[in-house]
Amino acid sequence: MTRIALVWVLLPSVIASQPFDMASPVDSLNATTQMPAAATADFPSDTLAPNPVESLVVLDAPNDAGGVIDLFWTPSLDEGLGKATVGGYEVLRAESPEGPFLSLVTLGPGTDRFRDRTAFRGTPYYYVVRTNSQSGSHSDSRVSQAALSKSQWLDTNRLSVMGGIMVILLVLLVTRRLPDEQEWLLPAARTLTEILSRRHQGPTVYIPGTAGFGDMGTIASLTLLEQVLRLGERETGDPIVYTSDPMAHALASELLPRHTPDFLSPDPLIFSLSFTGEALRQRPGVGVVVGGMGAEAFLLSEALSRSGGVAVAGTTDIGETPFLVATCDLTLIGEEILLAGPVLAPGGCRAAGLVQDRLKLLVWILILVGVAAAKLGVSWYVRLFSTGGE
Amino acid sequence: MRISYLGLLASLSRIDRRIIYLLVACAVALPLLAASTTRLIPAEESQSFHRAIAQLAEGETVLLAVEYNAGTAFELEPMVVTLVEEVFSRNARMVVSCFDAQGVGLVEETIAELAAASGKTYGTDWVFLGYRPSAPGVIISLATAPYAVFPRDHRGNSLSDLPLSSSLSGYADYQLVAVIASGTTAQDWVIYGTGRFHAPIIVGLGGGIGPTFQSFIDARTITGLIAGLRGAAEYEQLAGRPAEALRALSAQSTAHVLLVLLIVVGNASFFAARWLERTPY
Amino acid sequence: MLRALTRPLAILLGGAAILVYFVPHQAGQWVEARLVDWLVLLQAAALVAGILALIRRQLARVRSGSLSQRIYPMLMLGSMAAMLIAGLFGTTAATAFGALYGSVLQPIQASMLSLLAFYMASAVFRSFRLTSAPATILLISALVVLLARIPLGEQMIPRISVFATWIIRGPNVAATRGLWIGMGLAAVATAFRVILGVQGPSGGGRS
Numbered sequence: 001m002t003r004i005a006l007v008w009v010l011l012p013s014v015i016a017s018q019p020f021d022m023a024s025p026v027d028s029l030n031a032t033t034q035m036p037a038a039a040t041a042d043f044p045s046d047t048l049a050p051n052p053v054e055s056l057v058v059l060d061a062p063n064d065a066g067g068v069i070d071l072f073w074t075p076s077l078d079e080g081l082g083k084a085t086v087g088g089y090e091v092l093r094a095e096s097p098e099g100p101f102l103s104l105v106t107l108g109p110g111t112d113r114f115r116d117r118t119a120f121r122g123t124p125y126y127y128v129v130r131t132n133s134q135s136g137s138h139s140d141s142r143v144s145q146a147a148l149s150k151s152q153w154l155d156t157n158r159l160s161v162m163g164g165i166m167v168i169l170l171v172l173l174v175t176r177r178l179p180d181e182q183e184w185l186l187p188a189a190r191t192l193t194e195i196l197s198r199r200h201q202g203p204t205v206y207i208p209g210t211a212g213f214g215d216m217g218t219i220a221s222l223t224l225l226e227q228v229l230r231l232g233e234r235e236t237g238d239p240i241v242y243t244s245d246p247m248a249h250a251l252a253s254e255l256l257p258r259h260t261p262d263f264l265s266p267d268p269l270i271f272s273l274s275f276t277g278e279a280l281r282q283r284p285g286v287g288v289v290v291g292g293m294g295a296e297a298f299l300l301s302e303a304l305s306r307s308g309g310v311a312v313a314g315t316t317d318i319g320e321t322p323f324l325v326a327t328c329d330l331t332l333i334g335e336e337i338l339l340a341g342p343v344l345a346p347g348g349c350r351a352a353g354l355v356q357d358r359l360k361l362l363v364w365i366l367i368l369v370g371v372a373a374a375k376l377g378v379s380w381y382v383r384l385f386s387t388g389g390e
Numbered sequence: 391m392r393i394s395y396l397g398l399l400a401s402l403s404r405i406d407r408r409i410i411y412l413l414v415a416c417a418v419a420l421p422l423l424a425a426s427t428t429r430l431i432p433a434e435e436s437q438s439f440h441r442a443i444a445q446l447a448e449g450e451t452v453l454l455a456v457e458y459n460a461g462t463a464f465e466l467e468p469m470v471v472t473l474v475e476e477v478f479s480r481n482a483r484m485v486v487s488c489f490d491a492q493g494v495g496l497v498e499e500t501i502a503e504l505a506a507a508s509g510k511t512y513g514t515d516w517v518f519l520g521y522r523p524s525a526p527g528v529i530i531s532l533a534t535a536p537y538a539v540f541p542r543d544h545r546g547n548s549l550s551d552l553p554l555s556s557s558l559s560g561y562a563d564y565q566l567v568a569v570i571a572s573g574t575t576a577q578d579w580v581i582y583g584t585g586r587f588h589a590p591i592i593v594g595l596g597g598g599i600g601p602t603f604q605s606f607i608d609a610r611t612i613t614g615l616i617a618g619l620r621g622a623a624e625y626e627q628l629a630g631r632p633a634e635a636l637r638a639l640s641a642q643s644t645a646h647v648l649l650v651l652l653i654v655v656g657n658a659s660f661f662a663a664r665w666l667e668r669t670p671y
Numbered sequence: 672m673l674r675a676l677t678r679p680l681a682i683l684l685g686g687a688a689i690l691v692y693f694v695p696h697q698a699g700q701w702v703e704a705r706l707v708d709w710l711v712l713l714q715a716a717a718l719v720a721g722i723l724a725l726i727r728r729q730l731a732r733v734r735s736g737s738l739s740q741r742i743y744p745m746l747m748l749g750s751m752a753a754m755l756i757a758g759l760f761g762t763t764a765a766t767a768f769g770a771l772y773g774s775v776l777q778p779i780q781a782s783m784l785s786l787l788a789f790y791m792a793s794a795v796f797r798s799f800r801l802t803s804a805p806a807t808i809l810l811i812s813a814l815v816v817l818l819a820r821i822p823l824g825e826q827m828i829p830r831i832s833v834f835a836t837w838i839i840r841g842p843n844v845a846a847t848r849g850l851w852i853g854m855g856l857a858a859v860a861t862a863f864r865v866i867l868g869v870q871g872p873s874g875g876g877r878s
Contacts, residue, residue, distance in 0.1 A: 246721030
């Protein structure tokens with residue numbers, strides 16, 4: 001329903017942005033056959049020449065920045081038959097219908113389409129497809145109509161993604177507060193609160209992962225760091241933060257009120273070993289290692305385990321999670337990493353869990369309908385979620 | 391007497407971790423001294439990986455995106471070696487990009503040696519772009535504006551001056567994108583490279599994260615997958631080029647057996663300790 | 672003053688980054704190319720800042736620590752300077768930089784990751800216990816996959832790889848997909864919260 005509404009809202013801009021040839025290749029094929037015949041290029045042929053390709057259609061490739069033209073044709077009738085068996089097709093291009101036509105590419109027999117990626121935006125091109133026989137003779141198609149490539153403003157293949165994003169935004173905006181101050185429970189977040197609120201022997205150490213800032217785990221971890229700072233303020237004081245990614249370092253420096261984080265190394269492995277030394281020296285009471293991490297997640301959690309403190313870990317790299325489960329006292333799994341920060345935050349962000357619940361319910365419904373559609377052989381439903389190709 | 395055996399078994403749980411380290415070192419090192427290779431049954435996804443390379447035609451271009459350094463090279467470099475040998479043997483060409491700042495020298499050296507052995511010319515048959523930070527940014531740029539992020543290759547040549555890279559425009563330039571990565575870059579390739587630009591991708595990964603990529607194989611997001619030393623060995627066998635991975639697999643075999651034994655002994659020791667705690671004498 | 676600009680800037684740039692995904696027009700590509708340029712530049716600049724922070728920290732340790740505590744920071748700063756100076760004279764394999772890279776950095780890196788095997792064996796010995804039904808399922812799955820991934824396992828138990836493949840392609844894929852979907856939804860929601868300044872490290876939700 002949302003998608004239909006979305007299409008209605010966007011329809012005027014879609015129409016305005018589309019070039020002349022947004023019809024499907026099949027429609028265009030029909031349209032071309034009704035067009036007056038263009039002049040045939042003057043190319044030599046002999047009596048053994050194969051039948052030329054028919055219905056050559058040229059279209060501006062949809063949903064792109066221009067510079068790409070699609071060619072479709074019906075292969076020669078001699079394909080696989082007779083004395084002039086087709087040896088292949090050659091695509092020729094010119095900037096005027098009179099030529100000169102220059103060869104672009106040679107294609108094998110059986111081919112019925114070609115994507116010309118070498119066109120200039122805004123320049124009209126004319127195409128001829130030459131059918132070459134195995135005996136060396138050839139015949140040419142009629143010269144195509146002019147094809148002009150243009151930039152489009154909206155990628156219609158991605159409307160499904162736009163719909164999805166709008167639904168998430170809608171759920172976010174609708175679910176701004178928990179109804180009647182109801183508490184949304186994330187067991188891992190509750191356990192983390194208990195751990196941080198307790199008095200421990202050593203200091204708290206915190207690592208916002210080792211992945212770059214492009215990893216959502218790093219952003220989520222820095223959000224969690226704010227809450228760790230707040231929760232541990234009374235009992236354990238400010239955590240000692242160790243960073244590996246320079247951007248995470250810069251942002252963690254912003255968050256820490258009294259001291260700067262320690263940048264150990266940009267290399268995850270060297271960082272992990274440096275941290276192992278630090279952990280064995282500092283003997284932390286609590287160690288939190290949450291964020292984007294690869295194999296070094298295990299080295300870090302093992303370092304915490306060896307140093308004797310309570311080890312809390314979580315990585316967005318799902319493959320590493322089993323190692324963390326084996327070595328840590330508390331492991332944040334999957335979405336818990338992204339939700340722990342907002343759920344622990346006082347005020348507006350506690351509804352984050354509820355947003356997640358509603359979105360997951362929606363996905364559940366979509367999956368169930370998808371399974372039913374697949375069983376019933378309804379293919380359009382799956383196509384709704386396709387993003388096409390570039 | 392029975393109790394003393396149990397006591398011995400229970401005491402194993404307090405074994406010094408350095409003894410375990412020593413056992414691991416022996417389990418890995420000794421089989422390497424006695425080089426032997428075994429015949430493997432390749433997984434479906436390894437076969438798809440090999441098929442994608444085997445189908446390359448002469449003159450077609452592969453984008454090889456590599457992310458490893460000396461630390462992770464043990465399972466990823468054999469994949470790169472076999473892949474590069476196969477690509478060059480088919481007279482296909484290769485544009486190589488490195489996503490690990492500390493692996494740049496290693497990767498270039500490896501490919502340059504293989505190219506020289508196959509008689510391939512730099513600039514015509516292969517180009518090394520080098521390293522740029524921010525994997526997502528580089529993946530997007532390679533699709534939309536390759537020259538903006540790589541105006542020059544790693545050797546300082548202008549990319550537009552080299553025959554192979556004179557007209558790069560996006561992933562359509564490549565028949566195939568082969569990602570060999572130890573870390574999170576492979577995920578970035580799936581999200582941005584395939585998810586957004588529909589680049590045809592095959593992936594070689596470290597053993598630890600291999601299973602998580604299985605869902606991308608089933609969903610046909612990626613067309614081939616080899617993971618860990620086992621995946622590299624399967625690929626070597628499929629390509630008919632037995633080399634480092636197949637040899638090293640024997641070391642991995644003994645290490646796996648040791649892990650199984652450690653699990654069994656660890657549990658036996660745990661239960662012996664529990665039984666002794668509950669027994670009143 | 673700068674902090675006041677953070678939220679509008681986050682909304683503007685974050686919004687632009689989302690919008691260009693739907694705009695194939697060259698104008699959209701131009702905006703995206705600039706955003707990616709900035710991303711790469713920021714990352715590179717942050718790396719310099721990070722390395723400066725590292726040097727500052729090591730210098731502080733040199734100044735304040737006892738003699739034994741000074742050795743490692745001094746070694747680190749010395750190595751850094753050596754690589755930097757060697758790099759000024761070329762970075763190919765035949766140069767001093769190449770020699771340091773090949774004979775110092777590479778062996779160190781190779782040894783460091785190999786530590787993982789030792790740690791893992793130790794962790795497996797201490798942590799994999801048959802303490803409950805879920806732990807038993809985990810342990811049996813681990814044993815099956817461990818054995819199936821080696822030729823010896825296939826020789827000992829011929830059908831083990833079938834079972835291992837089922838574990839990897841069945842329960843493993845199902846669980847992974849569930850986690851991916853959950854993380855994907857949470858990631859989009861988090862991105863929106865950060866862009867809109869409801870929470871996040873841009874400073875929006877600091878309490």
